[in-house]
Amino acid sequence: MSQEPNQPAVELADAVPGAPRMGLRERKRAATMRRLQHVALEQFEEHGFDKVTIEHVAAHADVSPSTVYRYFGTKEALVLKDEYDDQLLAVAPMLIADGDVFGGFEKGLRLVGDSHLGLDSGLTLRRTRVWLETPSVRAAGFLQADQMAHDLARIVAESPGNDLDDEQALSVCTAAVMTVFAAIENWYRGAGGRDVVEMTLASLRTVRDAAARGASGPA
Amino acid sequence: MSQEPNQPAVELADAVPGAPRMGLRERKRAATMRRLQHVALEQFEEHGFDKVTIEHVAAHADVSPSTVYRYFGTKEALVLKDEYDDQLLAVAPMLIADGDVFGGFEKGLRLVGDSHLGLDSGLTLRRTRVWLETPSVRAAGFLQADQMAHDLARIVAESPGNDLDDEQALSVCTAAVMTVFAAIENWYRGAGGRDVVEMTLASLRTVRDAAARGASGPA
DNA sequence: ATCGTCCTGACAGTGACTTCCACTTTCCAC
DNA sequence: GTGGAAAGTGGAAGTCACTGTCAGGACGAT
Numbered sequence: 001m002s003q004e005p006n007q008p009a010v011e012l013a014d015a016v017p018g019a020p021r022m023g024l025r026e027r028k029r030a031a032t033m034r035r036l037q038h039v040a041l042e043q044f045e046e047h048g049f050d051k052v053t054i055e056h057v058a059a060h061a062d063v064s065p066s067t068v069y070r071y072f073g074t075k076e077a078l079v080l081k082d083e084y085d086d087q088l089l090a091v092a093p094m095l096i097a098d099g100d101v102f103g104g105f106e107k108g109l110r111l112v113g114d115s116h117l118g119l120d121s122g123l124t125l126r127r128t129r130v131w132l133e134t135p136s137v138r139a140a141g142f143l144q145a146d147q148m149a150h151d152l153a154r155i156v157a158e159s160p161g162n163d164l165d166d167e168q169a170l171s172v173c174t175a176a177v178m179t180v181f182a183a184i185e186n187w188y189r190g191a192g193g194r195d196v197v198e199m200t201l202a203s204l205r206t207v208r209d210a211a212a213r214g215a216s217g218p219a
Numbered sequence: 220m221s222q223e224p225n226q227p228a229v230e231l232a233d234a235v236p237g238a239p240r241m242g243l244r245e246r247k248r249a250a251t252m253r254r255l256q257h258v259a260l261e262q263f264e265e266h267g268f269d270k271v272t273i274e275h276v277a278a279h280a281d282v283s284p285s286t287v288y289r290y291f292g293t294k295e296a297l298v299l300k301d302e303y304d305d306q307l308l309a310v311a312p313m314l315i316a317d318g319d320v321f322g323g324f325e326k327g328l329r330l331v332g333d334s335h336l337g338l339d340s341g342l343t344l345r346r347t348r349v350w351l352e353t354p355s356v357r358a359a360g361f362l363q364a365d366q367m368a369h370d371l372a373r374i375v376a377e378s379p380g381n382d383l384d385d386e387q388a389l390s391v392c393t394a395a396v397m398t399v400f401a402a403i404e405n406w407y408r409g410a411g412g413r414d415v416v417e418m419t420l421a422s423l424r425t426v427r428d429a430a431a432r433g434a435s436g437p438a
Numbered sequence: 439a440t441c442g443t444c445c446t447g448a449c450a451g452t453g454a455c456t457t458c459c460a461c462t463t464t465c466c467a468c
Numbered sequence: 469g470t471g472g473a474a475a476g477t478g479g480a481a482g483t484c485a486c487t488g489t490c491a492g493g494a495c496g497a498t
Contacts, residue, residue, distance in 0.1 A: 024496090064446065064447040065485095099432075139359060142358060149401070171425050186386040207390055211321050213319045243464065244465075
């Protein structure tokens with residue numbers, strides 16, 4: 001609890017004209033979640049994920065353990081939860097319209113990645129450390145990626161200019177999403193020295209090229 | 220504990236001339252593990268993974284809970300543990316020699332898949348049900364697949380006729396392994412009506428074709 | 439101010455998993 | 469065979485993630 005840089009620079013409701021002003025309740029909730037996640041990450045980095053108990057985190061954030069579970073559900077979610085996935089999912093439909101899943105993926109990544117990952121690479125790296133190196137968090141991360149693959153597959157399968165059925169869409173989306181996972185791991189192993197988005201694009205291109213050997217040819 | 224069809228048709232040591240005859244200790248151990256896994260799966264199918272406690276499984280298999288943990292480490296491993304992965308890993312080096320990871324994957328799958336999955340598809344399907352539909356088991360399965368991807372990536376990167384570096388190898392292997400995961404899910408959702416190996420090969424081909432659009436071209 | 443609604447903290451419980459120890463079984467000379 | 473070393477087994481005690489419940493307090497509309 002050394003520092004509390006948790007005030008958002010701009011209140012969401014002030015920035016988005018259409019949104020109804022958040023009540024005190026919602027603002028408190030958002031603040032508590034931010035504080036919890038911040039405290040938790042700090043503790044995880046310092047003592048290791050497994051050594052830190054929920055009770056510990058709760059005490060440091062001045063809430064009860066019950067509240068932690070109400071907000072995050074699992075200990076792993078304290079590390080994994082963010083708005084990144086929803087963003088990618090939101091822009092997905094318009095990107096895959098032409099039937100090129102991998103291509104749409106690259107476009108979407110450029111779009112979301114630049115706005116999200118470019119800024120706080122220091123924090124992101126430390127967070128990624130806990131994510132990739134703690135087995136239980138890593139496992140939960142895969143579950144999340146898996147869910148994302150399923151959501152994308154549904155979007156792809158329902159996309160008009162698309163020639164993949166449900167099963168094929170799942171295969172392709174799983175491959176693409178997990179390639180991103182591998183790319184992030186590569187980025188992390190390189191101590192975050194290079195650009196995440198660029199590395200992810202490179203990974204996707206690598207898989208494309210590797211897969212192209214012996215493919216039936218461009219459809 | 221309704222049935223105990225757990226005697227192997229042929230003792231391993233009898234079938235493999237080179238192997239030293241297993242001592243009583245090892246034979247007991249193997250038998251107990253088989254019994255435990257059988258009982259556990261039976262209980263999981265009947266009552267659901269989450270409703271069955273380790274204590275329950277241990278009691279039904281006539282061992283103490285301690286022994287279950289000594290043998291399997293986690294509850295999930297009771298579902299996931301098998302010799303399949305090691306087999307695939309064992310044949311991997313000779314298949315990827317030509318630098319075509321996806322192609323080598325298809326060959327390896329045909330090799331191992333036929334011998335392993337062709338026979339007991341009924342049991343495999345019920346086991347897959349627990350695997351895919353229980354979140355914690357599913358997560359552990361991803362961790363296992365992830366480990367496999369890393370092992371394969373190392374093999375690929377060290378393979379002589381290969382032009383991928385460590386990072387590229389990880390990306391490609393992750394994509395390939397997770398594609399298999401998706402294929403198994405597709406197979407399961409189809410109630411196991413079609414051939415697993417064929418469906419997996421089809422998935423790999425689908426990913427190849429999808430990836431080939433916009434690829435830099437066959438190397 | 440006030441009343442219904444939502445949220446919080448406290449409590450009690452379950453069960454996975456770990457660690458440790460006394461006891462038994464298997465193995466291996468001899 | 470037999471005795472001692474090595475390995476395995478069961479049991480007990482403990483930690484901690486996670487769940488469900490419930491009374492009291494804070495919030496929001498009136």
